[in-house]
Amino acid sequence: xxxxxxxxxxxxxxxxxxxxxxxxxxxxxxxxxxxxxxxxxxxxxxxxxxxxxxxxxxxxxxxxxxxxxxxxxxxxxxxxxxxxxxxxxxxxxxxxxxxxxxxxxxxxxxxxxxxxxxxxxxxxxxxxxxxxxxxxxxxxxxxxxxxxxxxxxxxxxxxxxxxxxxxxxxxxxxxxxxxxxxxxxxxxxxxxxxxxxxxxxxxxxxxxxxxxxxxxxxxxxxxxxxxxxxxxxxxxxxxxxxxxxxxxxxxxxxxxxxxxxxxxxxxxxxxxxxxxxxxxxxxxxxxxxxxxxxxxxxxxxxxxxxxxxxxxxxxxxxxxxxxxxxxxxxxxxxxxxxxxxx
Amino acid sequence: xxxxxxxxxxxxxxxxxxxxxxxxxxxxxxxxxxxxxxxxxxxxxxxxxxxxxxxxxxxxxxxxxxxxxxxxxxxxxxxxxxxxxxxxxxxxxxxxxxxxxxxxxxxxxxxxxxxxxxxxxxxxxxxxxxxxxxxxxxxxxxxxxxxxxxxxxxxxxxxxxxxxxxxxxxxxxxxxxxxxxxxxxxxxxxxxxxxxxxxxxxxxxxxxxxxxxxxxxxxxxxxxxxxxxxxxxxxxxxxxxxxxxxxxxxxxxxxxxxxxxxxxxxxxxxxxxxxxxxxxxxxxxxxxxxxxxxxxxxxxxxxxxxxxxxxxxxxxxxxxxxxxxxxxxxxxxxxxxxxxxxxxxxxxxxxxxxxxxxxxxxxxxxxxxxxxxxxxxxxxxxxxxxxxxxxxxxxxxxxxxxxxxxxxxxxx
Numbered sequence: 067x068x069x070x071x072x073x074x075x076x077x078x079x080x081x082x083x084x085x086x087x088x089x090x091x092x093x094x095x096x097x098x099x100x101x102x103x104x105x106x107x108x109x110x111x112x113x114x115x116x117x118x119x120x121x122x123x124x125x126x127x128x129x130x131x132x133x134x135x136x137x138x139x140x141x142x143x144x145x146x147x148x149x150x151x152x153x154x155x156x157x158x159x160x161x162x163x164x165x166x167x168x169x170x171x172x173x174x175x176x177x178x179x180x181x182x183x184x185x186x187x188x189x190x191x192x193x194x195x196x197x198x199x200x201x202x203x204x205x206x207x208x209x210x211x212x213x214x215x216x217x218x219x220x221x222x223x224x225x226x227x228x229x230x231x232x233x234x235x236x237x238x239x240x241x242x243x244x245x246x247x248x249x250x251x252x253x254x255x256x257x258x259x260x261x262x263x264x265x266x267x268x269x270x271x272x273x274x275x276x277x278x279x280x281x282x283x284x285x286x287x288x289x290x291x292x293x294x295x296x297x298x299x300x301x302x303x304x305x306x307x308x309x310x311x312x313x314x315x316x317x318x319x320x321x322x323x324x325x326x327x328x329x330x331x332x333x334x335x336x337x338x339x340x341x342x343x344x345x346x347x348x349x350x351x352x353x354x355x356x357x358x359x360x361x362x363x364x365x366x367x368x369x370x371x372x373x374x375x376x377x378x379x380x381x382x383x384x385x386x387x388x389x390x391x392x393x394x395x396x397x398x399x400x401x402x403x404x405x406x407x408x
Numbered sequence: 409x410x411x412x413x414x415x416x417x418x419x420x421x422x423x424x425x426x427x428x429x430x431x432x433x434x435x436x437x438x439x440x441x442x443x444x445x446x447x448x449x450x451x452x453x454x455x456x457x458x459x460x461x462x463x464x465x466x467x468x469x470x471x472x473x474x475x476x477x478x479x480x481x482x483x484x485x486x487x488x489x490x491x492x493x494x495x496x497x498x499x500x501x502x503x504x505x506x507x508x509x510x511x512x513x514x515x516x517x518x519x520x521x522x523x524x525x526x527x528x529x530x531x532x533x534x535x536x537x538x539x540x541x542x543x544x545x546x547x548x549x550x551x552x553x554x555x556x557x558x559x560x561x562x563x564x565x566x567x568x569x570x571x572x573x574x575x576x577x578x579x580x581x582x583x584x585x586x587x588x589x590x591x592x593x594x595x596x597x598x599x600x601x602x603x604x605x606x607x608x609x610x611x612x613x614x615x616x617x618x619x620x621x622x623x624x625x626x627x628x629x630x631x632x633x634x635x636x637x638x639x640x641x642x643x644x645x646x647x648x649x650x651x652x653x654x655x656x657x658x659x660x661x662x663x664x665x666x667x668x669x670x671x672x673x674x675x676x677x678x679x680x681x682x683x684x685x686x687x688x689x690x691x692x693x694x695x696x697x698x699x700x701x702x703x704x705x706x707x708x709x710x711x712x713x714x715x716x717x718x719x720x721x722x723x724x725x726x727x728x729x730x731x732x733x734x735x736x737x738x739x740x741x742x743x744x745x746x747x748x749x750x751x752x753x754x755x756x757x758x759x760x761x762x763x764x765x766x767x768x769x770x771x772x773x774x775x776x777x778x779x780x781x782x783x784x785x786x787x788x789x790x791x792x793x794x795x796x797x798x799x800x801x802x803x804x805x806x807x808x809x810x811x812x813x814x815x816x817x818x819x820x
Contacts, residue, residue, distance in 0.1 A: 102817035105775065109614055110532030114497075115539050115707050115747055116770040122614060123531055124775050126507035140817070151811045177796065177804065179786070245642065246657075266641035268793070353591045354644035354789035365592075365786065368477060371502040371778030376815050 091386070098146055098379035100139040103132045139376070146380040151362075153384075154178045180381075183357040184388075186272070190358070191340040191392070194279040198336055199329055201280060202287020207317060209288070210295045221292070228285035236278055236349025243274065268355035275356060278346050283339065287332045294328045295321070327403075330396055337392045342385070359385045433460035433730050434519075438723025442469040443479060444494030447668060449541055449744035450708070453494070457731030467727055475499070483508040488713040491724040497706045497771045498778060500529070500537055505775050509536055509711040515725040522729060524749050529709060539709035540732040541744040543668050544768065545601060546703060546759030547693060550661045552686040553580065564694045565631050565702070568662055572638040575661055585638040586654055586663040589792065590647040596785030597704070598664070603628045604769045605695040605702020616776045616818035618809050621802045629791060629798040631695055636792050644789055655687075656680040664692065667760035671742045674756060689759030691766045701763045704771035707747065776818045783809035 106125040111118055148155045157178060165171045175181050209220055227235065242249040243264045254262045264270045298321055306316050344360035347353055353361065359381060366378035442457060444450045454469045461467040470490070472478070476499050482489035483503065493503060503509045511534035516523060520538070529537040547568075549561060554571065557578055562568040568585070575584040588594035603610065606624035611617060636643055640654065648666050655663060656679055665673075670689055678684035692703035710728050712721050730736075737748045745757040753761055771777070783805050791801035813819040 101815045104820070105616075105817040107616075107775070107818075108532070111530070112532070112773060113528070113530040114770065114773070115526045115542055116705050116764075118530075119770075121772070121774060124505045126504070129505075130507060142815075146815065149811045149814070150807045157807075177790075177800070179808065240645075245640075261641060263641040265645050268795075351590055351645035351647075353786075354793065365782070371476070371498060372480070372505065372816065374812055374815055377812070 094379045094382050096138070097375055098383050099141060099143060099376075101142040101146065101376045102139050103129065103136070104140070105129065106132075142376065146376045147384070150178065151377060152180050152380050154180060179357070179362065180359075180384075183359050183362050186356045187341060187343060187358045187388075189272070190276065190279060190343050191337060193276050194283065194340050195333060195336040197276075197280045198283045198287050199332055201284040202289075202332070203291050203325070203329075205284065205288040206291035206295055207321070209292060224288055225285045227281050228283070228289075230282075232282060232345035233349050235282060236346040239274075239278055239281075240350050265351070271350070271352050271355040275343075275346050275350060275352060278350070279340065279343065282346075283336060286335070290328055290332055291325060294325045298324050330399065334393060334396045334400075337396065338389055341389050341392060359388065433462075433465070433726055435460055435462075435465045435723045435726050437464035438466075438720045440465065440467040440492065440720070440724045440727040441490045442467070442471075442492045442494065443475050443482060443490035444469065444471050444492075445475050445496075445708075446471045446473050448671070449668065449740065450494055452736060452740040452743050453540065453728075453731040456733060456736035457492075457727045460727040460730050465723060465727075479503060480506060480508065483713045483715065486715040487717070487720075488715040491713050491716050491720050492710050492728055493713065494708065494710045495537060496543075496708045497704075497773055498781070500709075500711060501773060501775055501778060503711060504531060504536065508714055510714045510721060511535060512538065512712060512725065515712070515722065519722075519726050519729055522733065522749060524747075527709070527747050529707070537709045537711040538728070538732070539707040539747050541708045541746050542760060542764070543666065543706045543708060543745065544703050544760050544763050545597075545664050545666050545692060546701070546763050547690045548655070548663045548665050548670070548673060548759070549688055549690060550683070550686050551688045553661045556580075561688075561690050562662065562693055563691070565634075568693050569634055569638070571662060576638070581659065581661055583638055583640045583659065584661040585635055586646065586651050586660040586665075587635055587639065587643075588647045588651060588665070589632075589636065589639070589643045589789075590645055590650070591789045592785040593781065594647045594785070595788055596781040596783075598632060599628060599784045599788060600771065600781065601664075601692065601703045602631055602695060603702075604704050605692070605698055605700060607698050607700065610772060610777070610780060611774065616813050618780065618806055621806055625802050626798050627696055629788070629801060632788070633792055633798075644793070656683055658683055667757070667763075668744060670756040670759060689756070689762070691759065691762035692768065694766075699767070701766040701768040703763055703768045705763060705768050706771050708744075776813055776816070779812045779816060779818070780805075780809050783812060 106128040107122045108125045109120060109122050112121050112123070147153055150157050158175060161171055161174045165174060176185060205224055209217060209224065212220060230238075241247050244250045245254065245263050250264060253264070254260055264274050302320055303316055306320050311319065342360050343358045344364065347356060347358060347361050363378045363381045363385070366374040366381065440457065440460065442454055444454060450471060454471060458467045458469070470478075475494070479490075479493050479495075479499065480502050483493060484506065488508075493509065495503065500509075513535050516528065516535055516538075523538060527539050528535045529539055547562070553575070554561065557574055557580060559571045559574055560567075562571050572584045575581045587598060589598060603620065603624065606627065608619075608622070608624040610620055612619050640646070640659065646654075648669060651660075651663060651665055652669070652673070654660050655673065658680070672678075673687050674684050692701035694700060695702045712724050732748055734748055734750050737746045737751060741752070742754050742756055745751075745753070745760045787804040787808055788801055790796045791798055810819060
C-alpha cells in the first residue's frame with residue numbers, strides 16, 4: 067500500500083489516539099509533578115445542632131488568590147513519586163538500615179501500600195494469564211471436536227462469562243460464595259467445616275479473585291484460539307495421522323506450534339488487562355486482603371472529601387511504566403519475528 | 409356530629425390550607441435544582457420542595473449516593489448545575505474549602521422564621537447551611553434474646569463483650585455482634601466513633617498534626633479487635649447494607665448500626681416480623697471509664713450554591729423551607745430524627761436521642777478530617793485480621809495521613 071493511501075486511512079484513528087490517549091497521558095504526567103497550595107487556615111467559631119466549638123477552617127479568599135497565581139498548584143518535582151504512599155524511597159532505605167535479616171526487610175516493605183498493591187497485581191497477572199491461555203485453548207480444542215449442531219449453543223454459553231460486565235459478574239459470584247450462598251454453603255458441607263468462608267482469609271480471597279479472573283477472561287482466549295483452529299491446514303493434520311500420530315500428538319506437534327503467534331497475542335492483551343485488575347476487588351469487597359494499583363488510584367480519587375489528584379496521577383504513571391516493562395519481552399519477540407519475515 | 413366526621417372535616421380543612429400554601433410557596437419565578445444523597449428522609453424533603461413547582465418555577469432533583477463526588481465539580485462551574493446541595497457534617501467541608509456555597513444570613517432573616525437556632529450551621533459567624541435532621545450510629549439489640557439470658561442492655565463496651573461471651577457460652581449464638589467493619593469509609597467511621605468516646609481529640613488543637621498515636625488510640629484499636637472476635641468471619645465485607653440480612657436471619661443479637669436505618673429494622677413490612685418486633689435501640693456503648701457514648705453525631709442539612717443568580721438562590725431557599733416544613737415532618741415522622749421545630753420522638757429515634765442525651769460528640773468538621781478518615785479506613789484491617797500490631801497500625805495510619813495531608817497542603 068502506498069504511504070499516501072495508508073496515511074489517508076489511518077489519520078482519523080491517529081487523531082483520536084492523540085486527542086483521547088496521548089494528550090490525557092501528558093496532562094496526567096504534568097499533574098503528577100504538582101501538589102496543592104499550602105492551605106491557609108483560620109480559627110473561627112463554628113456552631114451547629116451539637117453546640118459551638120472553636121475550630122479551624124480554610125481561608126477561602128486567600129486560597130482563591132493563590133489559585134489564581136498558580137492554577138496547577140505547588141511544583142513538587144518527583145516528590146509525589148518517592149513519598150511513602152508510592153515508591154517510598156526514604157522508608158525503604160530506613161527499613162534496610164534498621165532490619166536484621168532479609169525476611170524482616172521483605173515483611174516491612176510489604177507493609178508499604180504501593181508495594182502491597184504491586185505484589186498482588188503482579189501475582190494476579192502471572193497466575194491468571196497462563197491459566198487463561200491454557201483453559202481457553204482447552205475449551206477451543208474441545209468445542210472444535212463436538213458435533214456441528216451442538217457447537218452454536220456451546221459457544222454461546224462459553225462466551226457468557228466475558229459478556230457479563232465484570233462488576234456484575236463479581237457481585238453475582240460474591241453472593242454465591244457467601245456462607246449462605248449456594249457455592250459457599252456447598253463448600254462448607256463438602257469440607258465439613260461450618261466456619262469455612264472464602265471471604266475471611268487473605269489466601270482464600272486471593273484464590274477467589276484468581277478463579278474469577280480465569281473464569282472471566284478464558285472466553286476471550288477461547289474465541290481467539292477457536293478462530294485460529296479453523297485455519298489449521300487439514301493436509302498437515304492428515305499427514306500426521308498417516309504417520310501414526312495420536313490425537314494428543316497432533317495437538318502437541320501440529321496445532322500448538324501453528325497457534326503460537328495467537329498465544330503471544332493473547333498474552334499481550336491479558337498482561338495489559340490483568341495488570342489493571344480493579345472491578346473484582348470492589349465487587350468482592352476484597353480490599354481488606356487484596357489491593358491493586360488501579361484500586362489505589364480509585365481510592366485516591368474517591369475516598370477523601372477532596373481527591374488527591376497528584377497522588378492518583380503518580381500511581382497512574384507508575385502503572386503505565388509497569389505495563390511497558392511487562393510487555394517489553396512480548397513486544398521484542400514480535401519485533402524480531404517481524405524483522406525475520408522481511 | 410360524630411367525632412369521625414369532625415376529624416374528617418378538620419383533615420379536609422387542613423388539606424385545603426396546605427393546598428393553598430402549595431400554590432403560593434411564595435416564589436415568583438426561578439429555578440431550584442437539588443443534589444442530594446439517596447435515602448428515605450431526603451426523598452421526603454425533596455418531594456415536599458417539589459410542591460413549589462409551578463409554571464414559572466422549575467424544581468428538579470438528582471438523588472444519588474454519588475452526590476459527594478458530583479458536588480464539587482457541579483458547583484464549581486458558573487452557573488452551577490445545582491442550586492441546592494444537601495450535605496452532612498463531612499460533605500459540607502469540601503464545599504467550604506473551595507468557597508462554593510453562599511452565606512445564608514439574609515435569606516434566613518427574610519424567609520427563615522420557621523427555623524430554630526440549633527438548625528443554623530455557623531462557620532466563622534456566617535450561616536453556611538441549614539440542618540434539618542441528625543443521624544448517628546447506636547446500639548441495636550434483640551430484647552427477647554437478652555431477656556432470655558438475663559442480660560441487661562449493655563451501656564459500655566465491657567458489658568457488650570460480657571453479653572457476647574454469655575451468649576456464646578450458652579450456645580445461643582457463636583457470633584452475636586455485628587458492625588460495619590468493611591475497609592474504607594465504614595471501617596474509618598468505626599474508629600472515629602470509638603475514639604471520640606475516649607474524649608480525646610484527633611489533632612493537635614489548631615493544627616493538622618495527627619494526635620491519635622497514644623493510649624486512647626491503642627485502647628480504641630483493642631476494643632475494635634475484641635468486637636471482631638465476636639463477629640462473623642466475613643466481617644471485613646460488612647457495611648451497613650450487609651448487616652441487615654444477618655440481623656433479619658437472627659444471627660446477631662447486638663449491633664452498631666446507623667440510626668437512619670432503625671425505622672426499616674422495626675418496620676411492619678420487615679421480612680422477619682418476629683425479629684423486628686423484638687428489636688430495640690439504645691445509646692452507643694461507652695469505652696473504658698468514660699461516660700459519653702462512643703459515637704460521632706452527624707447532621708444533614710442543605711447549603712445553597714454560590715455560582716447562581718440571587719433570584720435562583722432565593723427561590724431555592726424558599727422551596728427548601730417548604731421541603732423541611734413542619735408539615736413534611738408530620739407526614740414523615742418515622743423517616744429520621746428531625747431537627748425541625750415541634751419534632752416528637754418516635755420509637756425508631758430512641759437510639760440517636762439516647763446518644764444526644766449521653767453527650768455524644770459531633771463528627772469533627774475539620775478541613776483535613778476526610779484525609780484522616782481515608783487513612784484509617786485503609787490501614788486498620790491488617791491489625792484486625794491479626795496480621796500486625798496495634799502500634800504498627802497506628803504508625804501506618806499516621807504515615808498515610810501525613811503523606812496525604814502534605815499533598816493537600818495542610819502539613820509541611
